[in-house]
Amino acid sequence: MIQPRTLFHLKIIAALLVIAIALAALGHWVLHSAEAQRSGTLRLHGLQDEVSVYFDAWGVPHIDAQHDADAYRALGYLHAQDRLFQLDIVRRIGAGRLSELFGQETYATDKFFRTLGISRHARQYAAQLEQNADQPHVKLIRAYQDGINQYIDQGRTPVEYRLLLSRPDYFSTADIAHVTGYMAYSFAEAFKTDALVDHVRGTLGERNAQDLVPGAPQGLPPRRPAAPASVGLLQPLLEQVARVQQQLPAGQFQGSNAWVVKGALSASDLPLLANDPHIGFAVPAVWYEAHIRTPQHEVYGHFLAGLPFPLLGQTRHHAWGLTMLMNDEIDFYRERVNPDDPGQVRVGDRWQNLTVHEEVIKVRGKEDRLIRLRSSRNGPIINDHLATADTEGDSPPPPPVSLFWTFLTPGSDSTEAFYRYSRAKSMAEFEAAAALHWSPGLNVIYADVNDNIAMWATGRLKRWPNSNNSFSLLDASNRRDDFLGYQPFAANPKRINPVTGFIHSANSPYAENNPRRALPGYYAPGERAERLATLLESRDSFDFSVFKAMQLDSQRPHAVAMIADALPLLDSQLLATDLRATAEQARQILAAWDGRFTPDSVGALLFQRWEDNLLEALFADELGERYAHFRDTFMASKSLASLFWKPASPWWDNRQQPIMDGRQSAIEQAWIRTIDILAEERGMAPEEWTWGEVASLQHKHPLADKIPFAGRLNSARVTVTGTNGSLNNMVFNRGGPDYEVIAGPSTRRLVDLANLESTLGINPLGQSGNPFDAHYDDQAQLFAQGNYRAQLFDWLGIQALPDRLTLRPRK
Secondary structure (H helix, E strand, O other): OOOHHHHHHHHHHHHHHHHHHHHHHHHHHHHHOOOOOOOEEEEEOOOOOOEEEEEOOOOOEEEEOOOHHHHHHHHHHHHHHHHHHHHHHHHHHHHOOOHHHHHHHHHHHHHHHHHOOHHHHHHHHHHHHHHOOOOHHHHHHHHHHHHHHHHHHHOOOOHHHHHHOOOOOOOOOHHHHHHHHHHHHHHOOHHHHHHHHHHHHHHOOHHHHHOOOOOOOOOOOOOOOOOHHHOOOOHHHHHHHHHHHHHOOOOOEEEEEEEEEOHHHEOOOOOEEEEEEEEEOOOOOOOEEEEEEOOOOEEEEEEOOOOOOOOEEEOOOEEEEEEEOOEOOEEEEEOOEEOOEEEEEEEOOEEEEOEEEEEEEOOOOOOOEEEEEEEEOOEEEOOOOOOOOOOOOOOOOOOOEEEEEHHHOOOOOOHHHHHHHOOOOOHHHHHHHHOOOOOOOEEEEEEEOOOOEEEEEEOOOEOOOOOOOOOOOEEOOOHHHOOOOEOOHHHOOEEEOOOOOEEEEOOOOOOOOOHHHOOOEOOOOOHHHHHHHHHHHOOOOEOHHHHHHHHOOOEOHHHHHHHHHHHHHOOHHHOOHHHHHHHHHHHHHHHHOOOEOOOOOHHHHHHHHHHHHHHHHHHHHHHHHHHHHHOOOHHHHHHHHHHOOOOOOHHHOOOOOHHHOOHHHHHHHHHHHHHHHHHHHHOOOHHHOOHHHOEEEOOOOOOOOOOOOHHHHOOOOEEOOOEOOOOOEOEEOOOOOOEEEEEEEOOEEEEEOOOHHHOEEEOOOOOOOOOOOOOOOOOHHHHHOOOOEEOOOOHHHHOOOOEEEEEEEOO
């Protein structure tokens, strides 16, 4: 007979087992019930005929349909099946609707994006599409979104919504503008750069400002000094942008590489094209791959969340890729307020009323918030809701600052350009499609089977010179600073079949002999462009093996040049006695370093720490608290690369410690600090100070910092090859002991126009956004190791694939 105490213990054990089984079953249901369906049959409303979808070994859908609308309805459903949470998150960022999911913690981010005017523009855009409902691209947008919405109705709920106890709402045409608005915002360096330049002009003077390099290498254009009342007006914006950037649950665009060679330089006798756009790493990866074939057209494309047309792709006739143009799409205007009526601002010789808009932000678990937004003739007033400690309280509000942004121009739309890229039958038709693009500015690099290569600067470009790149606040009351309109597309920079036989782009300016045709912009540092030019000029024949080595290149020749110049100053006698042997060993390693950033490289870490410390020695004393905002901008890298060779610049003056004035002193002190800190952090043996010990990549899930245990959805951390500025561009922020990569190649593509079935590519993670799908991270190791996979384009092989899903009309 069982004793009562034993029976009680057995009941406790049984109860715990039941609870454990229930929790395990619940976990399995939560995590596995959202798996994608890749075989069998599904029925969708709105289909005209049956659609066959073949899934390859990487989960990429190959869609075979009889009608375009059927294909894009299927694409929407499949995109949602793999990436619904990502689709939802990206449109919510631009729309200012994150707080509906995450509550109060994202309210400030939502308010910021509402202030930018994206949601108001999106409503205008939706009305514009409604007026053009019969246009082919509009019909396909609606079909694609109908596919997404049918998945929301009848598909499986992604794990993220189960964890959040929430559901997505339907997609609408306005969401296209929310997505493109976020894309345009993430391209806009002006939000940081203009605020910093304005601060330098107003506090340090024009001499310091002229030595900065915010745009093209020639430096700042002449500008009137900032009015005393204007200094600091953009500071709250700078702080808000920094806070928003830390909270964004999707990657921002950081740069890109692309190049193409003609058949005369190709081992296959037809053009070769390479492209690797640089975008913030996140879970899931940025691009969704899909292959569509209908009697009307065929394209293998890379799709952004929420956009139905591929931004990168290939057809049987041509292939194309993208890089950021980095043109100036933004200007900030200081509005002069009527002292008798704060709702009016000065325009020339008269007062003009500001327009007031009301918007509601829904906050999970809280009451809805009503915010009032104002706009002038130039655009949204962006500092009404950016109060800081300096502006809060009884002090009068700061003068309003308005935002002119090309993206917000009425009629702005780029979807028709993306739609036409895959339908062009000639280079002329492709160029006509490129002319339809509005914002953000992009370089479109092109190659076709007729041995044509080309690149166009696409987007509406402001008329030069007065409508471009002020890098500081403009005077809204003075008609001299008025926007002058856009130049015709025919005047945009372009390259078509150059005599060199190659074209390349790495977010650098077009080389123009006529300064009046030079396009001002917020360009990336020139290292990648110079390295590409060197590699392309060094050979007379290229194939995929050479292109792979170029995409994976981790060398920084600029770093080698800086070390060669500074090496005589890196004297071990500068260090404390107990560190001199360590410093001398480190110096010898650095002297022999080849400039490559590989995991086993000691020289890479030594240089990077020394460069970080030199940047701080050069700028931190003048910029003070704003240095933290400055150090991770393109302007910081370009200015350091320029000023390193200009010992007479006032930036070398040390305002805090005059005894350390001058270039030589800054170089020496940066070296001392490098050895001191590395020895403290990593011991006295420099041979153990490797790049792989500090530089790593982990793809982070949007919920990782918002829900307990959601960090388990992050990818495994891996070491990286590459750095800021190498062709294999691994972007990280400075300022800490480790370099956590936040952005880099969002895909790597290699296309041979002689054999489109041989196209290679790679995704940093995988095709699916479901953490327990087989294709969630099945490409991660290949990507980390610098490998590629095939992108299937041969229908004989595709139709032999074992995974086939049939979509049939639902009556």
